[in-house]
Amino acid sequence: MAARVLDLVTELLDEAEAGGCAAGAVGVAVPGIVEEAAGRVVLSANLGWRDLDLAALLAERTELPIAIGHDVRAGGLAESVLGAGRHCRDLLFLPIGTGIAGAMILDGRPYAAGGYAGEIGHLRVEPDGRPCRCGGGGCLERYASAAAIAGAYAARAGEPVTAAEVAARVAAGDPVAVAVWGEAVEALAVALGAYATVCAPELVIVGGGLAGSGELLLEPLRAALSARLTFQRVPRIVRAELGDRAGLLGAALLARAGAGAP
Numbered sequence: 001m002a003a004r005v006l007d008l009v010t011e012l013l014d015e016a017e018a019g020g021c022a023a024g025a026v027g028v029a030v031p032g033i034v035e036e037a038a039g040r041v042v043l044s045a046n047l048g049w050r051d052l053d054l055a056a057l058l059a060e061r062t063e064l065p066i067a068i069g070h071d072v073r074a075g076g077l078a079e080s081v082l083g084a085g086r087h088c089r090d091l092l093f094l095p096i097g098t099g100i101a102g103a104m105i106l107d108g109r110p111y112a113a114g115g116y117a118g119e120i121g122h123l124r125v126e127p128d129g130r131p132c133r134c135g136g137g138g139c140l141e142r143y144a145s146a147a148a149i150a151g152a153y154a155a156r157a158g159e160p161v162t163a164a165e166v167a168a169r170v171a172a173g174d175p176v177a178v179a180v181w182g183e184a185v186e187a188l189a190v191a192l193g194a195y196a197t198v199c200a201p202e203l204v205i206v207g208g209g210l211a212g213s214g215e216l217l218l219e220p221l222r223a224a225l226s227a228r229l230t231f232q233r234v235p236r237i238v239r240a241e242l243g244d245r246a247g248l249l250g251a252a253l254l255a256r257a258g259a260g261a262p
């Protein structure tokens with residue numbers, strides 16, 4: 001798999017050069033536990049990588065400055081510089097898809113903590129709740145991820161559907177869909193309430209597949225979060241602007257910074 005990434009980067013560099021635009025640096029965003037500063041992938045379960053010195057491999061192949069980022073943090077960086085968070089210094093980027101991740105931007109900078117920060121999908125929102133793949137239980141992503149929403153609906157209605165279909169049924173007033181959706185919103189409000197209390201973001205940017213449901217999700221989420229908070233700063237909750245390109249653009253921003261550009 002690493003060999004394929006090296007080949008792909010070489011191809012893209014050749015393509016750029018053929019197009020009259022020689023690249024000055026390379027940025028790659030990787031899912032998993034990533035030590036950005038060291039350019040090292042500690043663990044990427046999806047890719048089957050462990051302790052991979054990806055920056056060194058790429059530097060050897062390309063002889064260019066290399067920046068390695070984490071996919072979600074890179075996406076959060078892009079949203080904070082180029083997308084919905086352009087004017088904010090403290091924000092949370094929250095992609096909701098098969099799982100739930102978080103990229104924390106604190107005082108204008110992505111916060112990584114050695115690659116371990118931002119795992120808001122594994123905040124416990126339900127004591128003695130559903131078991132989670134992380135080894136814990138009651139985690140946010142077991143209630144509010146697209147996979148969890150689809151699974152909860154299927155378990156109650158006896159019919160396999162996607163989260164997008166559940167959303168359509170919420171809009172149509174299907175009571176099972178409305179109940180499942182309400183539980184997801186409440187779970188998100190519990191987790192964001194904890195985040196708002198500790199980190200006080202000005203803005204929460206919801207991304208990932210579930211953001212496609214737009215105000216159907218965001219409007220009740222704003223209400224549920226406001227109802228939970230008392231003295232804390234209530235963050236604005238908006239939809240991500242960059243879609244699937246956020247990670248790519250974030251990797252490019254990291255490469256640009258690594259190459260010494262302003």
Ligand SMILES: [Zn+2]
Pocket residue numbers: 121122132133134135136137139
């Ligand atoms: Zn978990």
